[in-house]
Amino acid sequence: MKRISSLSKSCALVVLLGLTLTACQTKLSQPTVSLARQTTYGDTKAVETVTNEFGSTDLQMIAEKMVGSLLEDPVLANRPTMTLTGVRNKTSEYIDTKSIMNTIQTALVKSRKVKFTRSADEMQQGVDELQRQNQSGLYKAQGKAKVGNMSAAKYSLEGEIVSIVKQSANTKDVFYKMTLKLYDIEDGSIEWQDEKEIRKTSKR
Amino acid sequence: MKQISKQFAACAALVAACITAPAMADPVPNASSPGIAAKLIVRGTLEGVQVTDLRSQRKNDVMVVQAETVNLTNRDVRIYYRFRWTDAAGMQVGDGEVWKPLMILGQQSQFIKGTAYGPQATDFKIEMSAEPR
Numbered sequence: 001m002k003r004i005s006s007l008s009k010s011c012a013l014v015v016l017l018g019l020t021l022t023a024c025q026t027k028l029s030q031p032t033v034s035l036a037r038q039t040t041y042g043d044t045k046a047v048e049t050v051t052n053e054f055g056s057t058d059l060q061m062i063a064e065k066m067v068g069s070l071l072e073d074p075v076l077a078n079r080p081t082m083t084l085t086g087v088r089n090k091t092s093e094y095i096d097t098k099s100i101m102n103t104i105q106t107a108l109v110k111s112r113k114v115k116f117t118r119s120a121d122e123m124q125q126g127v128d129e130l131q132r133q134n135q136s137g138l139y140k141a142q143g144k145a146k147v148g149n150m151s152a153a154k155y156s157l158e159g160e161i162v163s164i165v166k167q168s169a170n171t172k173d174v175f176y177k178m179t180l181k182l183y184d185i186e187d188g189s190i191e192w193q194d195e196k197e198i199r200k201t202s203k204r
Numbered sequence: 205m206k207q208i209s210k211q212f213a214a215c216a217a218l219v220a221a222c223i224t225a226p227a228m229a230d231p232v233p234n235a236s237s238p239g240i241a242a243k244l245i246v247r248g249t250l251e252g253v254q255v256t257d258l259r260s261q262r263k264n265d266v267m268v269v270q271a272e273t274v275n276l277t278n279r280d281v282r283i284y285y286r287f288r289w290t291d292a293a294g295m296q297v298g299d300g301e302v303w304k305p306l307m308i309l310g311q312q313s314q315f316i317k318g319t320a321y322g323p324q325a326t327d328f329k330i331e332m333s334a335e336p337r
Contacts, residue, residue: 028333030284067321068318072268072319111323
């Protein structure tokens with residue numbers, strides 16, 4: 001009887017030791033940003049799931065998909081000129097679509113596969129600088145930017161983003177779809193088009 | 205005294221077996237071949253997901269990579285992945301991709317695809333991480 005008691009005691013001791021060791025094992029963290037009551041610098045490339053509204057991960061995933069699809073396409077074979085036009089936001093949220101297009105433009109410019117010309121939004125600054133160089137009388141002729149030499153864009157990049165929201169008592173499902181089209185400006189035809197779909201579901 | 209130490213050793217072996225059992229129950233390798241494994245950077249284990257096929261080609265002078273992932277378990281597994289692109293000198297091309305989440309249902313197969321940032325990229329690795337659902 002004494003032997004059984006000592007056996008059970010030693011077993012209990014070992015089990016306790018084992019449990020303590022298990023508790024000390026650290027689990028690998030995931031590349032996510034969760035809601036925490038502290039401020040830290042986080043990974044800008046992490047998957048953000050703080051809420052199910054349009055977020056940084058959605059912006060980055062849309063831009064990556066569109067840039068990858070465009071770079072693969074033979075339409076960029078001869079380094080064409082391109083300009084940005086607006087992206088219509090047809091969702092119920094405020095989304096800075098210009099920011100999505102800027103991310104796409106940055107990646108395309110860095111790839112050296114496209115030349116971007118000034119968009120309509122950016123034109124006034126260019127015109128002002130040309131007038132300053134040519135009409136102010138301040139500059140010598142050599143090296144002065146001449147009026148009438150701007151390159152016109154062959155293609156324009158435009159699109160829209162839509163969302164479908166479904167909500168029940170404890171579940172919210174949001175479906176985003178971004179469509180981007182590359183128009184040949186001269187003949188108006190679509191030379192490339194792609195879509196990126198994102199589904200986000202959250203539960204209370 | 206000798207008997208107590210024997211009992212202690214037996215119990216310790218039993219507990220150790222119990223602790224390591226979950227890890228032993230996941231013998232699925234991350235890749236189906238050493239060649240594919242050499243292209244993966246996996247954080248821990250892929251929880252039963254395996255990369256079974258990997259192919260790349262240059263389209264319009266840009267590297268495009270496609271990998272097939274298969275969940276060999278009955279549990280759903282969410283993986284996170286991103287491609288790392290490097291040039292001929294082994295230097296990183298671009299700023300690094302965003303982590304992308306992908307849910308793979310039990311026994312399901314999914315393709316993941318990546319396109320390099322430009323013609324400079326000549327090599328790649330796929331960084332992966334997984335969490336059971």
